[in-house]
Amino acid sequence: MNKLTSPVLMAGIPLQNADLLYAAPFSGSDPVVFLRDGRRKHLVVGGMEVARARRLFGKRLQVWAPAELPVNRRTPRSLTEWCLGLLRRLKIRSVLVPDDFPAGMLQRLAGAGVRIQVLAQAVFPEREIKSAAELARIRECQRVAVAAMRAAIGMIRGASVDRRGELRDRQGVLTAERVKRAIHAVMLRHDCMGYGTIVACGRAAADPHATGQGPLRAGQGIVLDIFPRHLENGYWGDLSRTVVKGAPPPELRRMYQAVRRAQALALAQIRAGAVARRIYELVLNYFTQAGFATNMAAGKMEGFIHSVGHGLGLEVHEGPRIGLQDNRLRAGQVLTVEPGLYYRKIGGVRVEDVVVVTAAGCRILHRCPHVFQV
Amino acid sequence: MNKLTSPVLMAGIPLQNADLLYAAPFSGSDPVVFLRDGRRKHLVVGGMEVARARRLFGKRLQVWAPAELPVNRRTPRSLTEWCLGLLRRLKIRSVLVPDDFPAGMLQRLAGAGVRIQVLAQAVFPEREIKSAAELARIRECQRVAVAAMRAAIGMIRGASVDRRGELRDRQGVLTAERVKRAIHAVMLRHDCMGYGTIVACGRAAADPHATGQGPLRAGQGIVLDIFPRHLENGYWGDLSRTVVKGAPPPELRRMYQAVRRAQALALAQIRAGAVARRIYELVLNYFTQAGFATNMAAGKMEGFIHSVGHGLGLEVHEGPRIGLQDNRLRAGQVLTVEPGLYYRKIGGVRVEDVVVVTAAGCRILHRCPHVFQV
Numbered sequence: 001m002n003k004l005t006s007p008v009l010m011a012g013i014p015l016q017n018a019d020l021l022y023a024a025p026f027s028g029s030d031p032v033v034f035l036r037d038g039r040r041k042h043l044v045v046g047g048m049e050v051a052r053a054r055r056l057f058g059k060r061l062q063v064w065a066p067a068e069l070p071v072n073r074r075t076p077r078s079l080t081e082w083c084l085g086l087l088r089r090l091k092i093r094s095v096l097v098p099d100d101f102p103a104g105m106l107q108r109l110a111g112a113g114v115r116i117q118v119l120a121q122a123v124f125p126e127r128e129i130k131s132a133a134e135l136a137r138i139r140e141c142q143r144v145a146v147a148a149m150r151a152a153i154g155m156i157r158g159a160s161v162d163r164r165g166e167l168r169d170r171q172g173v174l175t176a177e178r179v180k181r182a183i184h185a186v187m188l189r190h191d192c193m194g195y196g197t198i199v200a201c202g203r204a205a206a207d208p209h210a211t212g213q214g215p216l217r218a219g220q221g222i223v224l225d226i227f228p229r230h231l232e233n234g235y236w237g238d239l240s241r242t243v244v245k246g247a248p249p250p251e252l253r254r255m256y257q258a259v260r261r262a263q264a265l266a267l268a269q270i271r272a273g274a275v276a277r278r279i280y281e282l283v284l285n286y287f288t289q290a291g292f293a294t295n296m297a298a299g300k301m302e303g304f305i306h307s308v309g310h311g312l313g314l315e316v317h318e319g320p321r322i323g324l325q326d327n328r329l330r331a332g333q334v335l336t337v338e339p340g341l342y343y344r345k346i347g348g349v350r351v352e353d354v355v356v357v358t359a360a361g362c363r364i365l366h367r368c369p370h371v372f373q374v
Numbered sequence: 375m376n377k378l379t380s381p382v383l384m385a386g387i388p389l390q391n392a393d394l395l396y397a398a399p400f401s402g403s404d405p406v407v408f409l410r411d412g413r414r415k416h417l418v419v420g421g422m423e424v425a426r427a428r429r430l431f432g433k434r435l436q437v438w439a440p441a442e443l444p445v446n447r448r449t450p451r452s453l454t455e456w457c458l459g460l461l462r463r464l465k466i467r468s469v470l471v472p473d474d475f476p477a478g479m480l481q482r483l484a485g486a487g488v489r490i491q492v493l494a495q496a497v498f499p500e501r502e503i504k505s506a507a508e509l510a511r512i513r514e515c516q517r518v519a520v521a522a523m524r525a526a527i528g529m530i531r532g533a534s535v536d537r538r539g540e541l542r543d544r545q546g547v548l549t550a551e552r553v554k555r556a557i558h559a560v561m562l563r564h565d566c567m568g569y570g571t572i573v574a575c576g577r578a579a580a581d582p583h584a585t586g587q588g589p590l591r592a593g594q595g596i597v598l599d600i601f602p603r604h605l606e607n608g609y610w611g612d613l614s615r616t617v618v619k620g621a622p623p624p625e626l627r628r629m630y631q632a633v634r635r636a637q638a639l640a641l642a643q644i645r646a647g648a649v650a651r652r653i654y655e656l657v658l659n660y661f662t663q664a665g666f667a668t669n670m671a672a673g674k675m676e677g678f679i680h681s682v683g684h685g686l687g688l689e690v691h692e693g694p695r696i697g698l699q700d701n702r703l704r705a706g707q708v709l710t711v712e713p714g715l716y717y718r719k720i721g722g723v724r725v726e727d728v729v730v731v732t733a734a735g736c737r738i739l740h741r742c743p744h745v746f747q748v
Contacts, residue, residue, distance in 0.1 A: 016390060028583070029570050029690070047675075048583045103480045104473030104492045118478045184562050188555060193567055195605055196403050209402070209422045231569060301421075316403070 007037040008123060009087075009095040009116075011079050011105060015234050018314035019098055019123045024061065026053060027232045033082040037092065044069065044082045064089075080108045087114060098123045128311060128319055129332035135356060135365070137230065138312060138334055141192060141237030142354050142366040144228045148186040149239055149368055152179050152199065152224050156245055157374040161218040167245055176201060176212035183226055192228035192237075199224055205242075205348035208306055208340060218246040221256075221347045223340075227316050236316045237366075238336050240352030243374045255341045255349045256372050258290045262339035263351050266308050266322070270355060270362040272331040276322045280308050283339050292341050302343050309336040312354055333357045334365070381411040382497060383461075383469040383490075385453050385479060389608050392688035393472055393497045398435065400427060401606045407456040411466065418443065418456045438463075454482045461488060472497045502685060502693055503706035509730060509739070511604065512686060512708055515566060515611030516728050516740040518602045522560040523613055523742055526553050526573065526598050530619055531748040535592040541619055550575060550586035557600055566602035566611075573598055579616075579722035582680055582714060592620040595630075595721045601690050610690045611740075612710050614726030617748045629715045629723045630746050632664045636713040637725050640682050640696070644729060644736040646705040650696045654682050657713050666715050676717050683710040686728055707731040708739070 011033045014021040024034050024043050033044040041061035045053045053063040066076055069085030083105070087095070094115040097106060101118065110116055130138065159167035159174045167174035176199040184194045200212035202220035216222055225240040242256060262283045269279045284294060287304045294303030307323030312334050320327045322335060329335070338352030351370065355362035385407045388395040398408050398417050407418040415435035419427045427437040440450055443459030457479070461469070468489040471480060475492065484490055504512065533541035533548045541548035550573040561568045574586035576594035590596055599614040616630060636657045643653045658668060661678045668677030681697035686708050694701045696709060703709070709731065714724030725744065729736035 030583075046583075048581060051581075052583075097477060099478030100476040101478075102474040103471060103477045104475075104494075106477040107492055118481055120478075181562060185559060188558050188562060193569070195567065207422060207425075209404075209420075209426075 006094050006096045006117070007035055007090075007092050008119075009083060009097050009101075010034045010123070011083060011101070017100070018234075018318065019127070021234050021314050022124050022127050024057075025233065026056065027234070031079055033079060033086060035086055035090070035092070035095070037090065042086060042090070044086055046077075080105050080112075083109055084112055084114070122319075127313060129330060130313060130334050130356065131332075134235065134313060135334070137233050137235040138237065138354070139365045141228050141230055141235055142239065143237075144187055144190040144192050145226045145237040145239035146366055146368040147190070148183040148194075148226050148228065149224060149241055151186050152183050152226070153241065153243055153371060153374055155179055155182055156216065156222065156243060159216075159245065161246060165217050165219065166215040167218065173215045175215050177214075179216070179224075180212075183224075187228040190228070191231050193231055194226065194228055197226055198240075200348065202347050203344065206302075206342045206344045206346070208342060208348060208350070216245070218244075219248065220244065221248070221252050221349055223348050223350050225350065225352065229316070234314050236312055236314070238312050238316060238338075238352060238354055239368055240338055240340075240350045241368070241370070242349045242351060243372060245374060248373060249346070251346055252349070253372075255292065255343075255346065258287060258292055259339050259341055259349045259351055260370065261290070262286055262304075263337055263353070266337050266339060267353075267355065267362060267364075270322075270329060270335070270337065270357055272329060272357055272359045274329045276308075276320060276325055276327045276329060279322050280324060283308050287339075287341065297344065300344065303341060304339065305342055306338075306340065309338050309352075312336055329357050331357055331359050335362075380468050380470045380491070381409055381466050382493075383457060383471050383475075384408045384497070385457060385475070391474070392608070392692065393501070395608050395688050396498055396501050398431075399607065400430065401608070405453055407453060407460060409460055409464070409466070409469070411464065416460060416464070418460055420451075454479050454486075457483055458486055458488070496693075501687060503704060504687060504708050504730065505706075508609065508687065509708070511607050511609040512611065512728070513739045514564075515602050515604055515609050516613065517611075518561055518564040518566050519600045519611040519613035520740055520742040521564070522557040522568075522600050522602065523598060523615055525560050526557050526600070527615065527617055527745060527748060529553055529556055530590065530596065530617060533590075533619065535620060539591050539593065540589040541592065547589045549589050551588075553590070553598075554586075557598075561602040564602070565605050567605055568600065568602055571600055572614075574722065576721050577718065580676075580716045580718045580720070582716060582722060582724070590619070592618075593622065594618065595622070595626050595723055597722050597724055599724065599726065603690070608688050610686055610688070612686055612690060612712075612726060612728055613742055614712055614714075614724045615742070615744070616723045616725060617746060619748060622747060623720070625720055626723070627746075629666065629717075629720065632661060632666055633713050633715055633723045633725055634744065635664070636660055636678075637711055637727070640711050640713060641727075641729065641736060641738075644696075644703060644709065644711065644731060646703060646731055646733045648703045650682075650694060650699055650701045650703060653696050654698060657682050661713075661715065671718065674718065677715060678713065679716055680712075680714065683712050683726075686710055703731050705731055705733050709736075 035042040044064045050065045071081040071085035179199045187194045205223040227238045309322040311318040340350030342348045409416040418438045424439045445455040445459035553573045558568045579597040601612045683696040685692040712726030716722045728739045
């Protein structure tokens with residue numbers, strides 16, 4: 001429930017602004033203006049988009065063409081004018097805007113006499129709690145991620161190992177780039193896009209942000225992190241596995257076993273009411289006791305160097321986190337659960353699944369088999 | 375040359391903010407803070423990204439980790455803190471920010487004593503003039519667009535026509551969706567992504583924004599509009615063709631011939647110093663004289679209902695326009711040249727190529743054959 005009393009005004013391209021997309025799920029690459037006044041919702045879209053918007057939203061929100069509003073005819077494309085025209089038409093003089101509202105537009109609106117307050121809190125805190133329709137969309141993206149993961153692991157499993165320890169298949173050396181393209185091709189077949197996909201092998205994977213490049217090698221951990229976004233509705237999936245071709249070094253196997261165990265520990269704790277920080281500390285302490293300390297080595301943090309997980313929905317990273325904060329989990333939140341270990345001299349290990357929090361525990365949204373040695 | 379005297383401060387995710395990407399071409403999905411103070415440039419990136427940023431930029435800009443700045447240790451991820459830390463470290467008290475700077479961050483910085491002015495003009499007006507390196511990137515995207523166009527037209531050419539007039543190939547009915555997927559697959563093989571690709575057949579194509587769906591049909595115009603964005607460097611290509619399977623209705627053929635002629639007229643006028651508005655009016659008048667009037671029909675504009683073209687670079691639509699403005703074209707600008715005609719009862723026709731403006735005229739960036747009947 002949102003108790004904001006003044007109307008809320010937003011402007012931008014919905015697919016580039018999760019709150020706006022939540023308020024007005026309208027695909028396309030053109031900007032819109034959205035206003036919520038109590039229970040009534042209004043959307044201004046370009047003249048060429050009006051018919052599509054009216055078909056899509058029906059009576060759920062009122063769609064306006066700029067030409068239907070008292071806007072300055074000399075600057076009919078100005079988003080500021082769209083805002084002003086809508087506010088004039090609805091006789092609204094005072095609005096709330098989100099934190100990321102464009103500063104220049106805020107100043108122009110204020111200059112035109114609109115009273116504006118920038119919201120200190122989230123516009124839609126209810127975004128953290130997913131509806132059944134949202135769950136279905138995230139699950140669908142997760143299904144695509146699982147299909148892409150199967151394809152990627154299949155390529156690694158099917159490869160042979162040459163004298164230098166590099167993976168090879170019929171097309172030659174198997175590189176991170178080729179595996180990423182195969183992953184993206186699966187996403188595409190399901191109307192999703194992938195950007196920043198991680199296929200990181202060996203020591204490169206010790207940096208959780210390294211996306212990976214060059215030949216994949218046997219006997220080294222390969223972190224696969226796949227996060228498809230649906231091109232039309234904008235929801236995300238997120239899935240990670242770590243595999244090794246051939247025999248893993250004993251230390252890597254121990255890391256993998258610890259990470260799997262840590263994920264099981266975290267999953268067992270997740271339920272409505274659980275305190276995020278306790279889950280994070282449980283994982284951190286388990287790793288330490290298992291011999292995988294988190295600390296600074298040669299100027300870089302090593303060990304368990306990120307949080308246990310994060311919210312997932314219209315953003316690939318959204319609230320809440322399972323980290324150092326004391327937030328309590330709530331039923332309907334969708335979270336990644338992705339413990340990992342990173343050591344410069346060995347590499348990285350991460351496994352990640354997505355769950356929805358329930359009163360009694362949590363449910364994995366679309367299961368993906370766990371494999372390590374392939 | 376930019377004559378701004380105060381330092382310019384920007385914050386956000388470069389791939390989502392063309393000015394920021396221009397200032398600091400840094401891929402990835404994490405936010406950064408950028409500051410230009412005279413000739414010196416500074417970039418704050420998350421701790422895990424520092425090494426990559428330093429490798430990438432060398433001495434061209436100074437890369438800072440938040441931990442190297444006097445930031446509040448309780449909120450180390452706050453972009454506002456990154457800004458404040460950098461400004462404190464450099465002893466800067468007064469900054470300019472772009473029009474789209476987040477309003478909340480502006481207020482927090484101002485509350486911390488920073489003097490801020492929102493820029494009324496573009497931060498980097500020089501973005502309109504492309505360097506040789508930028509031209510090469512746009513040309514590469516255009517090459518990908520041409521490859522995707524060939525694949526799409528090949529599918530239509532290779533299809534047969536069933537009794538109902540629908541196109542068919544070995545996989546069944548040839549739909550707009552399948553052609554789009556083939557286009558996206560070509561983009562992906564070249565590390566580009568496509569979003570909003572248009573494959574619009576028949577009357578649907580009378581709306582230049584309709585992206586197209588369902589079976590493609592013989593004897594109707596099919597507008598193909600392909601705009602790949604490179605996943606790493608963020609530059610765009612943009613290419614349109616209109617084809618028809620089998621015999622076109624005479625009216626559609628006449629429309630196509632007029633659009634081709636209009637494009638040739640526009641191309642012949644484009645050179646450094648040419649006034650954009652004159653080119654637009656030339657095209658509009660030519661269409662009118664050729665029998666293709668632009669006016670309101672049943673509440674909707676019909677005819678030549680968009681501009682002749684727009685700038686292309688780190689945004690798919692950027693300055694300048696070839697429309698109703700009196701701007702003079704300048705050497706080094708990259709522009710689409712895309713006249714089109716749209717009539718509700720017939721459909722749409724558009725052809726689009728990308729040129730770089732030179733002193734003597736213009737040069738098409740990567741040629742694509744013109745075909746109509748396939």
